[in-house]
Amino acid sequence: MTALRQTWQVALRYLRVIARQPAFLFIALVQPIIWLLLFGALFKSVTEIPGFSGGSYVDFLTPGVVVMLAVSSAGWTGMGFIEDINSGVMDRMLASPVWRGALNLGSVVQAVIQILIQTLLIVLLALALGAHYANGVGGVLILMLVAALLGAAFASFSNGLGVLTRQRESLIGAVTLVLLPLTFLSSAMMQQDLAPDWIGTVAKFNPVNWAVVAGRSAAMEQIDWGLVAGRVGLLAALVVLASVFATRAFGTYQRSL
Amino acid sequence: MTRTPFDSHNSIEASGLVKTYPGDVRALDGLDLEVEAGTVFGLLGPNGAGKSTTVRILTTLSSPDAGSARVAGHDVLAEPVRVRHAIGVVGQKHGVDFDATGRENLVVQGEFYGLTGAALRRRAAESLERFGLADAADRLVKTYSGGMQRRLDVAMGLLHRPQVLFLDEPTTGLDPEARAQMWAEIERLAREEGMTILLTTHYLEEADRLASQLAIVDRGRIVARGTPDALKSELHGDTIAVELANGDGPAAAAALERVPEAREVALEGSTLRARASNGGAAVPAVLAALEAHGVRAAAVTLSRPSLDDVYLRYAGRTWEEAA
Numbered sequence: 040m041t042a043l044r045q046t047w048q049v050a051l052r053y054l055r056v057i058a059r060q061p062a063f064l065f066i067a068l069v070q071p072i073i074w075l076l077l078f079g080a081l082f083k084s085v086t087e088i089p090g091f092s093g094g095s096y097v098d099f100l101t102p103g104v105v106v107m108l109a110v111s112s113a114g115w116t117g118m119g120f121i122e123d124i125n126s127g128v129m130d131r132m133l134a135s136p137v138w139r140g141a142l143n144l145g146s147v148v149q150a151v152i153q154i155l156i157q158t159l160l161i162v163l164l165a166l167a168l169g170a171h172y173a174n175g176v177g178g179v180l181i182l183m184l185v186a187a188l189l190g191a192a193f194a195s196f197s198n199g200l201g202v203l204t205r206q207r208e209s210l211i212g213a214v215t216l217v218l219l220p221l222t223f224l225s226s227a228m229m230q231q232d233l234a235p236d237w238i239g240t241v242a243k244f245n246p247v248n249w250a251v252v253a254g255r256s257a258a259m260e261q262i263d264w265g266l267v268a269g270r271v272g273l274l275a276a277l278v279v280l281a282s283v284f285a286t287r288a289f290g291t292y293q294r295s296l
Numbered sequence: 297m298t299r300t301p302f303d304s305h306n307s308i309e310a311s312g313l314v315k316t317y318p319g320d321v322r323a324l325d326g327l328d329l330e331v332e333a334g335t336v337f338g339l340l341g342p343n344g345a346g347k348s349t350t351v352r353i354l355t356t357l358s359s360p361d362a363g364s365a366r367v368a369g370h371d372v373l374a375e376p377v378r379v380r381h382a383i384g385v386v387g388q389k390h391g392v393d394f395d396a397t398g399r400e401n402l403v404v405q406g407e408f409y410g411l412t413g414a415a416l417r418r419r420a421a422e423s424l425e426r427f428g429l430a431d432a433a434d435r436l437v438k439t440y441s442g443g444m445q446r447r448l449d450v451a452m453g454l455l456h457r458p459q460v461l462f463l464d465e466p467t468t469g470l471d472p473e474a475r476a477q478m479w480a481e482i483e484r485l486a487r488e489e490g491m492t493i494l495l496t497t498h499y500l501e502e503a504d505r506l507a508s509q510l511a512i513v514d515r516g517r518i519v520a521r522g523t524p525d526a527l528k529s530e531l532h533g534d535t536i537a538v539e540l541a542n543g544d545g546p547a548a549a550a551a552l553e554r555v556p557e558a559r560e561v562a563l564e565g566s567t568l569r570a571r572a573s574n575g576g577a578a579v580p581a582v583l584a585a586l587e588a589h590g591v592r593a594a595a596v597t598l599s600r601p602s603l604d605d606v607y608l609r610y611a612g613r614t615w616e617e618a619a
Contacts, residue, residue, distance in 0.1 A: 048404050049404075052396060052400075052404055055395070055400065126391075126393075127391045128390075128391055128392070130389070131452070134383075134387075135409060137408035296352055
């Protein structure tokens with residue numbers, strides 16, 4: 040109970056910042072909107088490649104853009120802790136009896152809420168561009184769920200990295216370094232069986248691909264429940280792993296003080 | 297590791313604290329400390345002496361490489377959560393969230409200590425009132441003045457009514473007016489609440505004014521302890537400082553050594569210092585001895601011992617040199 044209350048208080052701290060300056064929420068949307076419009080236009084004729092199954096490229100691309108958005112948005116989460124360390128807020132929190140898990144999870148809750156709002160807007164934009172959600176609202180909700188799970192995992196990784204390195208530059212470097220390879224080593228933009236085999240092999244171990252495959256199946260195609268459940272399970276396990284990593288990072292930080 | 301039985305008169309006991317940082321920096325080198333319950337204890341030393349490291353260990357933020365410590369009856373290594381509940385911490389850096397209001401800061405802080413609901417809201421409101429922040433309670437902290445931010449900092453440290461309060465350089469960076477306010481607040485806490493306060497400072501006047509007990513830290517060890525008055529009175533007599541107008545400093549110092557009234561002669565630049573039981577009576581003899589060696593004095597000052605002198609004696613350096 041106390042753990043939940045404290046988690047919510049931490050989340051509230053960050054959510055208030057967003058509520059007071061909602062513009063940031065939309066600035067973060069500029070990039071995924073560009074992806075959707077630009078890649079959508081650039082790769083429009085991909086659907087004409089022999090072997091491409093399914094309908095329009097917007098249908099194919101939308102889950103990919105939603106997942107990319109979740110990764111990039113979550114990737115910056117650790118900036119909050121770096122600021123807290125620099126300002127002294129982190130030391131005050133760590134000198135209090137607050138549950139360490141709440142510090143990370145509160146920040147993850149904030150990241151997830153932000154991602155849900157952002158993905159909803161992208162889903163609506165894609166709808167306006169002609170995307171066809173084969174399974175209606177239910178399918179879209181599953182797409183948003185996998186985006187939230189992937190975002191939760193990356194938010195924890197980002198927090199852990201922020202607390203361990205304490206440098207904005209490291210976090211910016213890591214996000215930049217990770218986002219594009221993880222995207223291109225997935226089926227976010229290109230159907231897997233049209234890509235080289237080795238990419239398909241790597242993609243099996245790529246959490247971004249787990250989310251893209253499950254989200255696309257749920258929102259855009261005939262739902263493959265086994266596939267969706269399996270990927271959701273893997274993503275949930277990753278969330279736990281990442282949370283443990285981020286929570287333990289506080290201990291490492293304190294040992295360095 | 298030896299553990300001395302906890303003495304209930306002491307709120308803080310530390311023995312043999314050692315802390316090294318990468319690069320072979322020995323921040324603490326066997327520091328021992330005892331702070332009696334209900335006192336304001338000043339930990340005095342220049343920057344880098346080990347004060348903040350000591351506070352970080354006693355507040356469970358950091359752990360020592362060797363040694364042990366108990367705060368409010370609990371071992372900082374074995375029972376860190378109990379220690380955290382019993383202490384309030386006001387760190388050297390601001391611990392306030394600039395993007396939240398004063399009230400929001402207090403509520404989050406209270407929740408971290410297990411306070412909730414109406415009781416927490418009431419306590420936050422009382423706290424804002426008491427620290428003169430009631431009018432600014434719902435304004436973002438980034439619009440506060442430096443003094444207001446510091447007062448909120450202290451209000452947050454006190455919200456859960458801790459038994460022991462740690463104030464790490466509470467007035468660093470404050471303007472004189474805000475500093476005077478902070479001093480008055482600390483004096484009030486000690487007087488009215490009977491709280492144990494451990495205060496670190498590198499301002500001699502601050503330690504002199506606030507602390508009932510004092511320890512001087514230098515290079516990771518305590519080099520002297522006692523009340524400010526006791527420490528000063530250990531340095532019997534007065535300090536005579538002679539500003540030399542001309543002549544050979546070392547020769548003048550040698551001449552002064554032969555004056556029976558003058559003790560502990562030291563030369564710093566063109567200033568010659570000596571101690572004397574009765575400074576006023578010693579001045580004529582001092583001037584006569586200098587004159588005999590053709591040295592003229594530009595100015596002579598007599599002073600009662602200050603903590604600066606205490607520091608010079610125990611740390612072997614003047615305060616300015618160390619800081």
